[in-house]
Amino acid sequence: MRDFSQDHRWLSINTATVRKSRGVELPLPEIIEACARRGIRAISPWRDQVAAAGLARVSQLVRSHGLELSGYCRGGMFPAVDTAGLQAARDDNRRAVDEAAELGAKCLVLVVGGLPGALQGKAAHKDIAHARAQVRDGIAELLEYAKNVGMPLAIEPLHPMYAADRACINTLEQALDVCEELDPARSGALGVALDVYHVWWDPKLQQQIARAGGERLLAFHVCDWLTPTADLLNDRGMMGDGVIDIPRIRGWVEAQGFAGYSEVEIFSTANWWQRPHDEVLDTCIARHRTVV
Amino acid sequence: MRDFSQDHRWLSINTATVRKSRGVELPLPEIIEACARRGIRAISPWRDQVAAAGLARVSQLVRSHGLELSGYCRGGMFPAVDTAGLQAARDDNRRAVDEAAELGAKCLVLVVGGLPGALQGKAAHKDIAHARAQVRDGIAELLEYAKNVGMPLAIEPLHPMYAADRACINTLEQALDVCEELDPARSGALGVALDVYHVWWDPKLQQQIARAGGERLLAFHVCDWLTPTADLLNDRGMMGDGVIDIPRIRGWVEAQGFAGYSEVEIFSTANWWQRPHDEVLDTCIARHRTVV
Numbered sequence: 001m002r003d004f005s006q007d008h009r010w011l012s013i014n015t016a017t018v019r020k021s022r023g024v025e026l027p028l029p030e031i032i033e034a035c036a037r038r039g040i041r042a043i044s045p046w047r048d049q050v051a052a053a054g055l056a057r058v059s060q061l062v063r064s065h066g067l068e069l070s071g072y073c074r075g076g077m078f079p080a081v082d083t084a085g086l087q088a089a090r091d092d093n094r095r096a097v098d099e100a101a102e103l104g105a106k107c108l109v110l111v112v113g114g115l116p117g118a119l120q121g122k123a124a125h126k127d128i129a130h131a132r133a134q135v136r137d138g139i140a141e142l143l144e145y146a147k148n149v150g151m152p153l154a155i156e157p158l159h160p161m162y163a164a165d166r167a168c169i170n171t172l173e174q175a176l177d178v179c180e181e182l183d184p185a186r187s188g189a190l191g192v193a194l195d196v197y198h199v200w201w202d203p204k205l206q207q208q209i210a211r212a213g214g215e216r217l218l219a220f221h222v223c224d225w226l227t228p229t230a231d232l233l234n235d236r237g238m239m240g241d242g243v244i245d246i247p248r249i250r251g252w253v254e255a256q257g258f259a260g261y262s263e264v265e266i267f268s269t270a271n272w273w274q275r276p277h278d279e280v281l282d283t284c285i286a287r288h289r290t291v292v
Numbered sequence: 293m294r295d296f297s298q299d300h301r302w303l304s305i306n307t308a309t310v311r312k313s314r315g316v317e318l319p320l321p322e323i324i325e326a327c328a329r330r331g332i333r334a335i336s337p338w339r340d341q342v343a344a345a346g347l348a349r350v351s352q353l354v355r356s357h358g359l360e361l362s363g364y365c366r367g368g369m370f371p372a373v374d375t376a377g378l379q380a381a382r383d384d385n386r387r388a389v390d391e392a393a394e395l396g397a398k399c400l401v402l403v404v405g406g407l408p409g410a411l412q413g414k415a416a417h418k419d420i421a422h423a424r425a426q427v428r429d430g431i432a433e434l435l436e437y438a439k440n441v442g443m444p445l446a447i448e449p450l451h452p453m454y455a456a457d458r459a460c461i462n463t464l465e466q467a468l469d470v471c472e473e474l475d476p477a478r479s480g481a482l483g484v485a486l487d488v489y490h491v492w493w494d495p496k497l498q499q500q501i502a503r504a505g506g507e508r509l510l511a512f513h514v515c516d517w518l519t520p521t522a523d524l525l526n527d528r529g530m531m532g533d534g535v536i537d538i539p540r541i542r543g544w545v546e547a548q549g550f551a552g553y554s555e556v557e558i559f560s561t562a563n564w565w566q567r568p569h570d571e572v573l574d575t576c577i578a579r580h581r582t583v584v
Contacts, residue, residue: 126535126537202462203463
């Protein structure tokens with residue numbers, strides 16, 4: 001297992017972590033500058049942040065600073081109630097693949113979606129098996145496109161508390177079942193993004209990480225699970241402030257040959273988004289060395 | 293599958309559902325009277341409610357109304373940091389078994405506990421595998437005691453969002469692994485309490501219900517998953533107000549021979565606990581007939 005205590009060369013910042021500084025939206029170019037100033041070598045930006053700053057400008061900034069992208073957030077949201085909805089998702093996901101390629105991302109992260117309408121508070125139906133079938137079909141179709149572009153797709157299993165509204169792929173085992181069905185050859189075109197927040201509780205985690213193997217482990221995300229957790233979405237904790245044994249999980253992942261970045265992804269309405277982003281980034285660096 | 297649309301003979305009320313009426317604590321004897329008045333044939337009371345009213349009095353009330361107990365809530369909370377803590381949990385769980393027997397409960401529900409201290413906001417350690425081993429040992433020991441008393445133990449897998457602080461058994465598969473290890477003969481002394489709120493998201497749910505079989509399915513709890521969910525603990529929805537396909541899950545359970553009560557268990561700080569308990573109970577009866 002790599003020693004992270006001496007430097008932060010394997011730290012990546014998911015830009016949602018500093019989406020706000022002192023409660024105010026922080027533009028992506030400023031985030032990039034602040035990361036580069038600290039010798040942070042990689043980021044993972046969100047599509048809305050890229051769109052706000054302009055894809056060409058972000059691409060130029062990334063290149064001029066020699067930044068890597070540990071991933072691009074995000075594609076997915078496949079389920080829909082009708083053909084038009086499925087088609088819209090397909091078109092949007094292809095654009096996401098193209099943007100990820102333009103930015104040189106290591107993978108496009110897929111948050112696959114749940115019951116159509118649930119995110120808006122009104123699910124169109126309760127048939128999660130049907131949503132899962134649409135997700136499978138959506139990934140299968142996108143995979144063909146992404147292979148041609150050369151952009152790996154990383155399915156992110158989301159915590160079961162998001163099954164209704166954000167992603168109906170909720171365990172690593174389930175994500176790997178999809179990978180095996182759609183890419184049995186382990187070509188590298190399809191794998192998983194493993195976020196400790198979503199999977200730390202899983203009694204089969206170690207076993208399934210071994211099943212994934214290095215070919216399927218495309219991204220590794222860190223933050224922490226707080227007790228109590230005040231909000232289902234935006235109360236992700238800083239590494240070390242919660243109950244997740246991050247080094248243990250990283251050890252399992254690295255034992256499979258994963259040698260990429262540890263990407264910090266924190267959403268925190270009440271805490272970190274209220275602080276100056278400089279403090280947040282400095283804390284990420286410190287915790288990366290001490291508790292990741 | 294049984295037809296529930298004509299009456300509510302298979303409705304049980306978990307008494308937490310009407311723990312408060314118009315926001316004010318409602319004593320268990322009043323809950324019992326209100327249920328009996330409506331021809332509700334079963335309840336599942338909580339230990340603190342029984343203690344407040346007195347075990348002998350509750351026992352007498354239950355008998356005089358001819359009520360059944362679909363379960364008794366609850367034993368568990370096995371993990372601890374030292375021998376004294378483990379011993380205290382052991383003693384308390386034996387008392388819970390005795391109380392369940394005195395009340396004639398069908399089973400003692402086990403919420404097994406998580407990381408010691410996490411429920412108080414300060415976990416003593418991050419080793420969930422260790423907590424799980426303590427849970428296994430605790431159940432094994434309690435099972436011997438409960439067998440002598442003739443009280444079945446029902447492990448309740450809790451939603452993964454409670455893994456840190458309430459229960460580190462988080463899937464039906466995991467609960468059944470424990471059952472198989474400790475009671476391979478399927479004696480009826482050890483099984484599971486299946487609460488749709490905790491398991492509805494599980495892609496292996498149908499498969500694992502079939503694995504459980506009738507001998508292991510000791511209790512069936514219903515409520516609903518709301519979108520959005522405002523609070524991790526106390527925002528359980530009324531059946532029909534959320535996204536869970538309850539009849540589908542009930543169908544899987546009954547296909548295994550389960551013929552017991554559907555126990556309504558709702559915790560709802562902002563909604564149902566603010567209403568008059570008469571309204572809540574009438575709504576439970578109506579929804580039991582229409583959406584369960």
